[in-house]
Amino acid sequence: MSAPHQQEPTDFTFDADSEAQIAKIVARYPEGKQASAVIPLLYVAQKQMGRLTGSAWVPRVAMDAVAVKLSMAPIRVYEVATFYFMFNTKPMGRFHLQVCGTTPCWLRGSDDVLRACKDAGHLKGYGDTSEDGLFTLSEVECLGACVNAPILQVDDDYYEDLDYDRTVKLIESLKRGERPAPGSSIGRQTSAPEGGPNTLLDIPMMAKE
Amino acid sequence: MAKVTIDGIEVEVPNGASVLQACEAAGKEIPRFCYHERLSVAGNCRMCLVEVEKAPKPVASCAYPVADGMKVFTDSAMVRNARRNVMEFLLINHPLDCPICDQGGECDLQDQAVAFGRDGSRYREEKRAVKDKYLGPLVKTIMTRCIQCTRCVRFATEVAGVPELGATGRGENMQIGTYVEKALTTELSGNLIDICPVGALTSRPYAFVSRPWELRKTDSIDVLDAVGAAIRVDTRGPEVLRIIPRTNEDVNEEWMADRGRFSFDGLKRKRLDRPWIRREGKLQPATWPEALEHIAGKLKGMPGSRIGAVAGDLVDVESVYALKALMNALGSQNLECRQDGAKIDGSRRDHYLFNSGIAGIDEADALLIIGSNPRKEAPVLNARIRKRWNSGAMPVATIGEAGLDLTYTAEHLGEGTAVLDALLDGSHAFAKVLGEAKKPMIILGRGAVAREDGAAVLAAAWALANQIGALTPEWHGFNMLHLFGGQVGALDAGFLPGEGGQDLAGMLSGGVDALWLLGADGFEPAFISPGTFVIYQGHHGDRAASRADVILPGAAYTEKEGTYVNTEGRVQRGRLAVFPPGEAKEDWRIIRAAGVAMGVNLPFDTLEDVRAGMVAANPVFGLVDGRIAGGVQDVAGPAAGGTLSGTAFKANLTDYWLADPISRASETMAECSRIYNAAPVAQAAE
Ligand code: SF4
Ligand code: FES
Ligand code: FES
Numbered sequence: 001m002s003a004p005h006q007q008e009p010t011d012f013t014f015d016a017d018s019e020a021q022i023a024k025i026v027a028r029y030p031e032g033k034q035a036s037a038v039i040p041l042l043y044v045a046q047k048q049m050g051r052l053t054g055s056a057w058v059p060r061v062a063m064d065a066v067a068v069k070l071s072m073a074p075i076r077v078y079e080v081a082t083f084y085f086m087f088n089t090k091p092m093g094r095f096h097l098q099v100c101g102t103t104p105c106w107l108r109g110s111d112d113v114l115r116a117c118k119d120a121g122h123l124k125g126y127g128d129t130s131e132d133g134l135f136t137l138s139e140v141e142c143l144g145a146c147v148n149a150p151i152l153q154v155d156d157d158y159y160e161d162l163d164y165d166r167t168v169k170l171i172e173s174l175k176r177g178e179r180p181a182p183g184s185s186i187g188r189q190t191s192a193p194e195g196g197p198n199t200l201l202d203i204p205m206m207a208k209e
Numbered sequence: 210m211a212k213v214t215i216d217g218i219e220v221e222v223p224n225g226a227s228v229l230q231a232c233e234a235a236g237k238e239i240p241r242f243c244y245h246e247r248l249s250v251a252g253n254c255r256m257c258l259v260e261v262e263k264a265p266k267p268v269a270s271c272a273y274p275v276a277d278g279m280k281v282f283t284d285s286a287m288v289r290n291a292r293r294n295v296m297e298f299l300l301i302n303h304p305l306d307c308p309i310c311d312q313g314g315e316c317d318l319q320d321q322a323v324a325f326g327r328d329g330s331r332y333r334e335e336k337r338a339v340k341d342k343y344l345g346p347l348v349k350t351i352m353t354r355c356i357q358c359t360r361c362v363r364f365a366t367e368v369a370g371v372p373e374l375g376a377t378g379r380g381e382n383m384q385i386g387t388y389v390e391k392a393l394t395t396e397l398s399g400n401l402i403d404i405c406p407v408g409a410l411t412s413r414p415y416a417f418v419s420r421p422w423e424l425r426k427t428d429s430i431d432v433l434d435a436v437g438a439a440i441r442v443d444t445r446g447p448e449v450l451r452i453i454p455r456t457n458e459d460v461n462e463e464w465m466a467d468r469g470r471f472s473f474d475g476l477k478r479k480r481l482d483r484p485w486i487r488r489e490g491k492l493q494p495a496t497w498p499e500a501l502e503h504i505a506g507k508l509k510g511m512p513g514s515r516i517g518a519v520a521g522d523l524v525d526v527e528s529v530y531a532l533k534a535l536m537n538a539l540g541s542q543n544l545e546c547r548q549d550g551a552k553i554d555g556s557r558r559d560h561y562l563f564n565s566g567i568a569g570i571d572e573a574d575a576l577l578i579i580g581s582n583p584r585k586e587a588p589v590l591n592a593r594i595r596k597r598w599n600s601g602a603m604p605v606a607t608i609g610e611a612g613l614d615l616t617y618t619a620e621h622l623g624e625g626t627a628v629l630d631a632l633l634d635g636s637h638a639f640a641k642v643l644g645e646a647k648k649p650m651i652i653l654g655r656g657a658v659a660r661e662d663g664a665a666v667l668a669a670a671w672a673l674a675n676q677i678g679a680l681t682p683e684w685h686g687f688n689m690l691h692l693f694g695g696q697v698g699a700l701d702a703g704f705l706p707g708e709g710g711q712d713l714a715g716m717l718s719g720g721v722d723a724l725w726l727l728g729a730d731g732f733e734p735a736f737i738s739p740g741t742f743v744i745y746q747g748h749h750g751d752r753a754a755s756r757a758d759v760i761l762p763g764a765a766y767t768e769k770e771g772t773y774v775n776t777e778g779r780v781q782r783g784r785l786a787v788f789p790p791g792e793a794k795e796d797w798r799i800i801r802a803a804g805v806a807m808g809v810n811l812p813f814d815t816l817e818d819v820r821a822g823m824v825a826a827n828p829v830f831g832l833v834d835g836r837i838a839g840g841v842q843d844v845a846g847p848a849a850g851g852t853l854s855g856t857a858f859k860a861n862l863t864d865y866w867l868a869d870p871i872s873r874a875s876e877t878m879a880e881c882s883r884i885y886n887a888a889p890v891a892q893a894a895e
Contacts, residue, residue, distance in 0.1 A: 060389060071374035079387040082377040 007091075009053075012061040014069075018048045022069060032072045038080050041066045042087050045197055055133070056096065056155070058086035062067035076190035085140075093129045093136035095174050097121060098153040101139045109163060114139075114152050147191040152161060157182035211277040216284060226279055227547035229257055230272035231846060237283045237432060240321045242299075242406045243358035244271035247462065248367055254299070256321065258291040267291040289325075296326035302337050303407070305330075311349075311852050312408030313433050314421040318356065328339065339384055343375075345392030346880045347471055348401055348410050355385050355409035361401045368464070370595045370616025377409075385409070392884055396588035399470040399799065401451065403463070406754040414471055414877050415451045419443075420735025422543070428455060430773055432523050432694025432766045433869055436567065436587045437775030438465050442473075442767050442786035446688050449473045449767055449787060459568045460779065463535065463694050465882070466588040468865065468872055473767070477873030479750045479763040492760065497792065500759050501806035507742050507758075508723055508807060513540020517721035519713060520546040520691035520729030521747065525771025526830060528656060528763070528796035529663055529702045530823045531811065532727050535800050538809045542710030544700035548731035550713060551655055552663030552850070553689075555705045558829070558837075560847045562697065563777040565687035565839055570597050573686070575646030577639070578607045578630070579670055580657025580858035581690050584615050587776070587866040589689070591615065596630035603647075606639050608761050609858035624645060624857035626662070629669045633676065643677040651679060652688045655696070656861030663851035671846035680841040686852070687841075691776040692861060693726075698774040701827055704833040726753050727796070730870045746799060748789070751870035761803075765871060769795045770816055772823065772830060778834040780829060 014022060022190055025040045045066055050056030063081050064115055067074040081087045088096075099105075099114050117123060121135040129136040143151050149158035154166060160168055166185045173180050186192055213228075215235035222231045222256040227250070232239045237338045242254035252272030259270045262280035267287060276329065282288060300322065309312045339352040357376065365374040371394055373387050387393070393401075401410045406450055415677070424443040429655050431438040431452070438461035443451045452473050454465035484500035485492045495503070508516060513624045520529050529546070536544055547553060553561045565573065570593045583591040596604055598617040605619040608628045611618070621629045631637035653670045660666070671680075671687055679686025691697055706712050711720045718737035728747040735754035737743060747755035748765040766773075774780050797819050804811045813819045824831040862868045864883040 073366075073390060075373055075375035078377050079375045082388075083379045 009059050009061055011063045012059065013043070014044070014050060014065060015052070017051070018044045026069075030091050035072050035076070037070060038066060038072065038077060039084070041069060042077070042081055042084075046087060050092075050155075051189040055092045056092060057092045059091075066204035086161045091129070094134050096136050096138065096142075096153075096155050097123075097170045097171075098138045098140045099126075100141070100143045100145075100149070100151045100153070102146075104142070105150040110150040112164040113152050115165050116162075116164045117152070117171065120171035121209040135171075145191075148188060155180075160184045161188055211275045211279070213275050213278075214280045216282060222275055224275070225420060226275050228259060228261065228268065228841045229274055230277070231275050231279075232259065232281065239270055239283060239677060240325050241271060242317060242356060243360060245363075245404065246361055248360060248363040248404075250360050256292065256299070256325075258288060258295065260285045260287045271400065271795055278672070279476065285866070292325040293327050294321055299356050300326070301332050302353075303356065304336065304338075304697075305491075306354070307408075309414045310354065310408040310789075311411040311416055311418075312405075316408060317406035317836055318408075326695070335379055339552055342384075342386035343390050343392070344387065344401070344410070345398060346877065346884055347412040347413055348393070349396050349416055349465060350410055350735075352385065352409055356407055357385060358406060359385070360404045360406065361385060364401060364404050365393065365395070367399045368400070368592055368596070369601070370592070371395045372497065384649065394885070395465050396425070396584065397464060397592060399467050400454075400464050410435075412451060412471075414474060419450050421444055423433075423451060425511055425650065425666055425786075427784050429693070429767065429786060430781045430782065430783045431465065432773050432870065433469040433472060434466055434587050434589075435693055435696060435776035436466070436589050436690035437694055437773060437779060437781050438460060438469060438589055439781075440465065440469065441823065442784075444786050447787050447790070449476055454780055455604070459566070460775065461783070462593075463588045464589050465590060468868065468878065471877045471881075472869075472872040472875040474895070475717040475749075475871040475873070476765050476767060479746060480790050480793070481750050481754060482761055482789075482793050484522065484759040484792065487758040490566065492757070497794075497802070498806075500761060501856045503805050504744055504759055504803060505808075508539070514543070514709070515722040516541040516725070517543030517545070517711060517716040517723070518704075518725040518727060519548060519716065519729040520544075520699045521548065521870075522695050522731055523766060523794065523871070524695040524699055524728050525766070525769060525773060526702050526823055527769075527771055527816070527819050528800060529583040529699045529704050530761060530798040530826065531800040531813070531819060532725065533702060533704055534811050534813075534822070535804050535809060536725075537707075538804065539807070540870045543716055544706060544710060545713045545716065546696070546702075546704040547659070548729055549659040549692075550663070551659040552667060552845065553658060553700060553704060554664075555700050556742050557847070558701065558778065559685060559687065559841065560667070561689050561691075563688040563775075564841075565648075565653075567593060567686050567836040568835065569777075569838075570594055570650070570661065572651040573648050574595060574603055574644075575649040575654065576603060576605045577632075577643060577650070577673075578605070578609070578615075578619070578652045579654065580609045580666070581617070581652055581654025581863070582610060582613050582862075583652065583690060583861060584613070585860075585862050586690055586692055590776075590830055593770060604639075604642050606642075619753060620668065624784040625855050626669070626858075628667060629666070629673065629853060630675055632668060641798055643673075646677070648684050648686065649674075649677050649679045650686045650688060651677075652690050654690045654858070654861050655689060657858050658689075659861075660854075660856070662851055662854040664857070665853045667847050667855060669850035675844050680844045682840040682842070685839065686840050691774070694773045694775065697776060697778065698780075701778075701829055702823065703775055703827065704794070714878065728752055728870070747870070748793065749870040750761070751873055761799050762789070762791065763796040763799060764789040764793055768793075772820070773834075774829075775825050777836055778829070780832050780834070782833060790793075816871030 020115040029036045042119045049189045063077045067077045080139045152159045161184045213231045218235040220234045229425045241249045241257045258267035260282040313394045342350045364376045366372040407581045431440045439455040456463045484495045485496040491607040554676045584706035595617045609735045632640045658667045674687040722743040723745045730751040734753045746761040867877045872878040
């Protein structure tokens with residue numbers, strides 16, 4: 001498999017967008033402590049890769065660029081980037097499908113969500129990237145949205161209250177280049193009970209709605 | 210100071226000391242893996258747990274500061290239990306492959322498992338395995354054995370100053386390595402092997418060679434650079450199997466440079482192990498009597514002024530002293546130990562010594578390096594500079610090669626002598642920095658005086674030292690950094706042209722009819738004028754041996770009892786670890802025997818006689834393991850002899866790895882040279 005999106009780039013430069021963000025981020029830290037900005041800068045690099053190549057990951061050359069920006073030894077950046085799960089050190093599909101497999105989601109059917117991801121996204125399992133370069137599948141721990149379990153996180157967005165069919169539908173629309181609105185897939189209002197709030201209805205603020 | 214009670218023993222330790230240090234002060238042994246006196250505290254292995262009164266759980270003593278009145282227990286049931294359990298966790302992911310591990314027999318993990326662990330394993334599940342990493346030609350890795358103490362990471366970052374090692378990934382997947390596959394760019398990599406408490410980092414050349422209990426261990430001195438690190442030569446039978454450093458706080462602490470450590474395979478290759486005589490243009494094997502008779506025959510009737518001798522860079526003082534005695538007896542004053550042409554006149558010792566002392570670096574507060582790259586010329590000394598630089602603002606500046614990576618920040622003032630002038634007349638800003646420092650240091654590379662205007666450079670550097678207040682009765686801030694372990698000893702022995710004697714250039718250009726080269730391989734032998742009868746006495750068939758008319762096989766530094774003087778003037782003794790190969794002999798004995806063949810009876814028969822003679826000739830040789838320290842009594846500088854030429858200073862060693870005859874014979878060093886001198890190519894490891 002060596003689709004173009006999976007090739008290790010040989011150089012990396014921050015674009016104007018990223019540079020603007022970096023200037024803001026670095027200014028937050030006192031003089032001489034710029035190395036503290038390593039995590040936000042790795043995000044900036046990962047986002048830029050996503051923006052420009054459709055594969056949001058941090059290749060080594062990008063880590064080196066971060067090291068230069070913050071006057072750190074490159075290995076110190078590699079250590080941070082490989083420590084955190086949120087930084088992808090391998091090429092990714094355009095969409096990062098992150099299935100929550102922790103108990104509440106699991107009880108509410110995360111197995112079906114996983115199956116849907118595999119079927120619709122043509123993925124063999126966790127860690128796989130589809131041949132077309134569209135999807136990478138990962139298992140994640142509790143996303144902190146258990147009330148609306150099961151959850152599938154696509155890049156930074158949470159899709160909630162999923163089942164097999166709705167997950168397939170979501171993936172199909174991603175394939176078409178659409179980006180359905182994140183949140184509950186059954187129209188739940190935030191984390192209120194299905195069908196709408198049914199407690200604390202006498203709070204004036206709630207009553208107004 | 211804090212009073213702490215350790216197992217009922219009361220000790221006083223400085224505030225801020227760790228509990229572990231207090232325990233050591235009380236004579237209690239605390240097991241440890243990650244803690245190392247010379248590195249920052251990581252506190253990640255948990256092996257050093259002790260019980261502290263009123264603390265709810267065991268504390269990691271290496272990372273826990275003492276408090277006044279603290280009561281510590283190092284052998285309570287809680288502590289024993291805690292250690293057993295830590296050990297059990299450590300061993301879960303350790304392969305327990307001691308039978309095939311080179312660390313076996315000298316492994317902290319092995320020893321501490323026996324002393325503090327449980328007697329069996331309860332672990333039945335799978336163990337993790339880690340891919341081995343490439344760290345270069347010297348350090349072999351078996352990373353599954355790594356217990357992730359991060360000592361190597363801290364050594365590389367803090368001591369060696371090459372932040373290239375790290376711990377990537379986390380949890381089960383944490384790995385020690387460089388991430389990007391490449392050889393560690395340091396001349397101190399061998400120390401990683403010593404510092405790794407397990408068999409994860411071991412010596413590549415020593416792989417599967419021997420067990421520690423099979424080795425005979427001889428304490429000696431490294432002579433391949435001028436630091437004179439304390440070493441231990443480990444041998445089995447007639448073979449040197451490895452060389453490792455010993456601790457000497459004043460010189461090398463506990464570190465050692467890679468060339469001294471790994472070039473010993475050169476001791477077995479290209480050796481001169483029998484005498485040779487050139488007959489009909491060809492070198493042919495001969496016996497000792499034949500060779501000595503041949504020399505006696507050639508030298509007979511030759512006026513002393515037509516005979517000369519040159520001493521090499523690795524020579525011991527004994528043989529230099531003996532050769533000088535022989536030459537003088539033959540009526541020759543043509544002596545030379547400055548193969549590089551260094552303009553050192555030898556009249557005053559502090560004009561050519563590293564006077565501040567290596568340990569003195571710790572006290573310096575400003576440093577100017579002239580015409581030297583200490584990282585290559587004396588890696589351990591450079592690590593000491595780095596340590597000093599790390600511990601607080603010390604401005605460092607260099608004059609000479611641009612773009613040096615010394616592992617600390619140094620301002621590059623310029624390439625040539627023009628900067629010296631500017632510093633001397635005070636027009637350069639750095640003159641002020643030096644002037645304001647309390648203990649400023651100037652390091653002058655030996656190479657910087659080995660050039661046409663060398664005498665002027667030497668005089669200028671001394672004058673500058675004087676001007677910035679580096680020469681006081683309390684502090685001697687003038688330092689010359691020599692390159693090899695025999696150089697200072699030969700100067701101290703006065704192996705220099707005597708009354709009316711000729712120097713190297715004179716002797717080479719036909720000034721003598723017979724030339725005795727004592728391990729002198731530092732110059733191109735083709736420069737020797739064609740008619741000259743050349744005697745080569747030495748241990749390696751290196752450059753000069755091929756030009757010789759007679760070859761006398763001598764002993765390398767591991768094969769003789771020898772006295773060496775390091776760059777700071779410390780007199781140290783190297784010891785015989787193995788006998789010289791074949792018919793080779795201790796060098797002073799060869800010279801004595803040659804004298805006998807020529808009818809000259811030199812006034813010594815035993816090593817004791819030679820040493821007594823050395824001390825009589827120069828009392829400093831009596832000060833074994835010591836050095837004359839202290840400030841400057843007389844600030845008069847060396848004679849200038851000429852003016853500064855303005856030319857740029859060049860690198861003194863063209864190739865660190867192949868700088869001496871032993872290393873040039875070493876396959877390990879050849880590989881290092883190939884790898885480290887190639888243009889760096891970085892590839893992603895995963
Ligand atoms: S390789 Fe050795 S020194 Fe380095 S972390 Fe592992 S056990 Fe410690
Ligand atoms: S378990 Fe899935 S979000 Fe908490
Ligand atoms: S020695 Fe204290 S935690 Fe490792």
